[in-house]
Amino acid sequence: MTESLPKVDSEMEKTIKKLNEGVKYHHAEFKESKPLPMSAACKAKIFRIFGRDNKSLQKLFGYASDIILWRNKRITIGVLGFATAIWVLFELLEYHFLTLVCHVLILALAFVYLWSNASTLFKKSPPKIPEVRLPEDVVLSVAGALRIEINGVLAFLHDIAAGKDVKKFIVVIAGLWLFSIIGSCCDFLTLLYISFLLLHAVPVLYEKYEVKIDAFAEKAEAEIKKQYAVFDMKVLSKIPKGLYKGKKFI
Numbered sequence: 001m002t003e004s005l006p007k008v009d010s011e012m013e014k015t016i017k018k019l020n021e022g023v024k025y026h027h028a029e030f031k032e033s034k035p036l037p038m039s040a041a042c043k044a045k046i047f048r049i050f051g052r053d054n055k056s057l058q059k060l061f062g063y064a065s066d067i068i069l070w071r072n073k074r075i076t077i078g079v080l081g082f083a084t085a086i087w088v089l090f091e092l093l094e095y096h097f098l099t100l101v102c103h104v105l106i107l108a109l110a111f112v113y114l115w116s117n118a119s120t121l122f123k124k125s126p127p128k129i130p131e132v133r134l135p136e137d138v139v140l141s142v143a144g145a146l147r148i149e150i151n152g153v154l155a156f157l158h159d160i161a162a163g164k165d166v167k168k169f170i171v172v173i174a175g176l177w178l179f180s181i182i183g184s185c186c187d188f189l190t191l192l193y194i195s196f197l198l199l200h201a202v203p204v205l206y207e208k209y210e211v212k213i214d215a216f217a218e219k220a221e222a223e224i225k226k227q228y229a230v231f232d233m234k235v236l237s238k239i240p241k242g243l244y245k246g247k248k249f250i
Contacts, residue, residue, distance in 0.1 A: 067079055067200075068199060068200055068203055068204075069203055069204060069207060070200075070204055076200065079200075080197070080200060083193060083196050083197075084193075087189065087190070087193040090189055091187075091189055091190060091193075112127060112129065115127050156168075160172055167228075167232075
């Protein structure tokens, strides 16, 4: 019995040493490993409407981002002033488009004609009137891009009419119904002018209050998904899907 006790003590000392060495090793590894900064970890989990890139609005609007985001205030104010003048002419003063075009052409042609004749009387060089022509490649590229967009819209409407996606069908019907209500309240020109003003106001406000708007949008999206899941389970799942598989003619 007395001989076995030292052996047990020596084995316990060895195991305790191994445990201490393991704890020291893991403690050294924990010190050497650098944790992810809080800012980067929080940014990775933040919900953003237009993605994680801060320049997403500039990519979305392209060359017009400087005007829409008020980077160049003079040009933005000029564009808004021109749009406001057009709206006042056609909506408040009830000026007709054809009348306005004819009056502008009359004034322009009369001014250039008088300038050309007056230059010969006063022995000055006549005005150089540039020839305006539409290049063929530009017209073809615009027509091709317009054709692609129209075909995409027609294909989208074809899929909805065939009953392939009930969610898209409900969204489109609700959107058209909403536009019909808005159209009954104001005419097309006023609606276009309001949309133009919102286009120059909403992106700037989003850029200024981006964090608050993203947080609200995240909550709204979660609530909409929750309500849609309930609606899908109670209503949409019971609707039979369309069996029509028509050929695409586009």
